[in-house]
Amino acid sequence: MSLDLLQLDQIQEARRQIEICNACRYCEGFCSVFPAMTRQKAFADGDITHLANLCHNCRGCYYSCQYTEPHEFALNLPAALAEVRVASWERLIQPQAVARLFHAQGVAMAGLLIALLAGFFWALAALKPDAGDGFYAYLAHNTMVALFVPAFVTPLALIGFGLRSYWREVGAGPLRMAAVWAGLHDAARLKNLSGGQGQGCNFEEGDRYSDRRRIHHQLMMYGFLLCFASTSTATVMHYGLNWPAPYPWWAPPKLLGVPGGVMMTIGAIGLGWLKTKADPALGAARVWGGEMAFILLLGLVASTGLALYLATGTGLVGPLLALHLACVMTLFLLMPFSKMVHGFFRLTALIAEANTKAQTKAAPKA
Incomplete structure (x- = not known):
């Protein structure tokens, strides 16, 4: 299924945050998202969809992160992955309306x-x-x-x-x-x-x-x-x-x-x-x-x-x-x-x- 502009923006934002997380790796021992993330350095759209659906929104990574606001990176990985996850359900199950x-x-x-x-x-x-x-x-x-x-x-x-x-x-x-x-x-x-x-x-x-x-x-x-x-x-x-x-x-x-x-x-x-x-x-x-x-x-x-x-x-x-x-x-x-x-x-x-x-x-x- 094709991605609309909003979904593309959501995936791009999630990709930006994941690449920062993958460089930091402080949360490497957390849920299954992080071991999966460390397998690669570049992330296709399908990879982002997969990581988003692995996320259970436990939010532990957010409270452990040193790059959340007010840091300029402004990471909020639970929210970024949640947006991609919901969008994937809407896109892949028809009719999405x-x-x-x-x-x-x-x-x-x-x-x-x-x-x-x-x-x-x-x-x-x-x-x-x-x-x-x-x-x-x-x-x-x-x-x-x-x-x-x-x-x-x-x-x-x-x-x-x-x-x-x-x-x-x-x-x-x-x-x-x-x-x-x-x-x-x-x-x-x-x-x-x-x-x-x-x-x-x-x-x-x-x-x-x-x-x-x-x-x-x-x-x-x-x-x-x-x-x-x-x-x-x-x-x-x-x-x-x-x-x-x-x-x-x-x-x-x-x-x-x-x-x-x-x-x-x-x-x-x-x-x-x-x-x-x-x-x-x-x-x-x-x-x-x-x-x-x-x-x-x-x-x-x-x-x-x-x-x-x-x-x-x-x-x-x-x-x-x-x-x-x-x-x-x-x-x-x-x-x-x-x-x-x-x-x-x-x-x-x-x-x-x-x-x-x-x-x-x-x-x-x-």
């Missing part, structure tokens, strides 16, 4: 979608199926499948095309399975949210270290995976074991989904609170609202799911089901354009970095 709109008006856009979809699902629920228990007394299983499968698969396809373009842009080369496992290992530990050194993150407390951001990210990530596992297990039970919902509290979908929802809710509250404490000048300030909207959306998905579970057998099930399904579908539809996409790109960046390291190691020495 939707991503730019969400980043600018995320709360309004998500709120409008939720309201419209909740009304749609409430109207569908008025046409109750002839038979069904639990949720299926309000909305037939086949109707849910017909609506949600395209809403989930289509955004994933858009993300897949974007990741393919990213892989080509950064020149990661033929994929090695060892690199996949290495990237998954780093992502599972969220290693780089502690600066790669285990001291913690400088995200919300300036020059003081804290692991709170890493902890809340882990709660969110593993809570989301538990909820996804709950849905996947329910699908297997429905089609493979002929055991449709509703399920008792001791069934796998409940044992996975309820803790997952609790973890996501706590994670969303924590991440939203930390974001209010962080300095917006050390990130991509223009997308602050969109990032907060994404956190709120994840929290709504989890909290409405828990509320729906607690309301089982009451008259609140109908409206709560419509609201929960609207939140879930909004999350799916906005997945390629919200910060949800950062997980896919960051994992791909970690895999690409491990892949490049493996290729460099295997290359014959001159």
